[in-house]
Amino acid sequence: MSTFRATSAERGTTLTGDAKLEFVSQLFDVVAHRYDAVNAVLALGFVDRWRRKALSAGLVATFAPAFARGRRVFRRGDSVLDVGCGTGNVTRFLEYEAMNYLALDVVGVDCSKNMIEEARRLTPGEAKYEVGNAGKLRFADASFDCVTTCYTLRNFSDVPETLREMFRVCKPNGTLLILDAFPPTGIFGAVLRLWLRFVLPLVGALMTGEKKAYAYLGTSIERARTPREVADELEALGAEAVEISALFPFGAASAIIARKPFDGSSK
Template sequence: MHPMNTGNDKRDAADTTDFGYQQVPKAEKAARVRAVFESVAGNYNLMNDLMSGGAHRLWKRFTLSQTGLRPGQRALDVAGGTGDIAAGMSQQVGSNGLVILTDINAAMLAEGRDALTDRGIAGNVRYSLANAECLPFPDSSFDCVTIGFGLRNVTDKAKALRAMARVLKPGGQLLVLEFSHPVAPGLKPIYDRYSFSVLPWLGKVVAKDEDSYRYLAESIRRFPDQKTLQSMMQDAGLEQCRYHNLSGGIVALHRGWRL
């Protein structure tokens, strides 16, 4: 971490990034995020159900309805966690297709592998420990790339969007499912109270980890709004970018194509 030096303010600002409401050196964020998800991995699905009232399953189902995948195609699920989206895409591409599930966190990737194995999904899914910012796949490899509730944890979001656009085939689509900014009238203050009171409490009582769930609430607030993320996807080289607000804008599904 750079020492305090008023002459280096610009350099210091460029070398830091958000970790929830904190500013931390960019080089440290990945390790901090990894520690959060190592802590929550074992309770991840249970906590998702509790925190969203099960709505995360509907958000993922809607995402899967928009992939446009056909049998025999190839798909990539980035920061795929416990594999809910990868599982759905594996059914869409069939036995002659391929889905690769990646995560930067080994504990989360193991949870995903175990979850898919328990569901009898094995033959057309592969696993890769990978950073979203530097995906280890050739250009034009996939018909569809998804990232569900993972982009806000990435240190350099623009770099990750460029990496995901790079590995898309011409005509391929990127789907970004992420918490966003409420647009329904009167929803924001209710959502704020829930996020900063109920979520940390659930983390403390159920997962025995209040701090990690406070970070998750803070990371949602620091994430770009719908229009900003749409512009970032365009800057990454994607075309026809659009978004669908879900649950009053609490979540949004962004879509863009490599043409």
């Protein structure tokens, strides 16, 4: 039996290392064909809206003006690595849709071969997608101007190792951009937690027949690191100008943008 089938949603959130990689790869293999449709319904379109907002240079100007003065997230012709690319939403937005005027060159990596297949099916042209582990990227040091990752952190088998890898493959003066759902706080956070615990698994089950996958995804958000913790980890790696931008009240979604300094060898 597969690790995903043999492991409860609760246990899935506590796995680490190869077991987590296997669990998560198999989970996303199972839901790949309905992944975007379920997201659109469950998050009322917010997941896509936040992704677009975080990726567009507008976010920097709106939420982090001090940082925006220094540089924009993407410059014309930049090479971009999208870690945990899933069905290729980041590649399509950057390379084929709203930001295609920047002529970015995007590579997407994901551990789920079915998500990569969906990405290839949904993306026109010769988009670059490959199966790979975020914790052991095959790219040389300083390969990309920008490294992005959206809605992935809590799924990684080893978050510090993955942040280290993202930092390593980023060029000096390059940008790291992380967008994710984080544990909701406050009174409204309690409502969101009920949504994550009960509505998400139910709707996920109705749309895909895979209740466990969506129970895991809800629990993983509740147990995720906070944006501040992720920012601290980036700073410990040597990242500069680390900015947290809340995209939704009560901490439900935030973007973290950081720059690798010119002398930015990993600490």
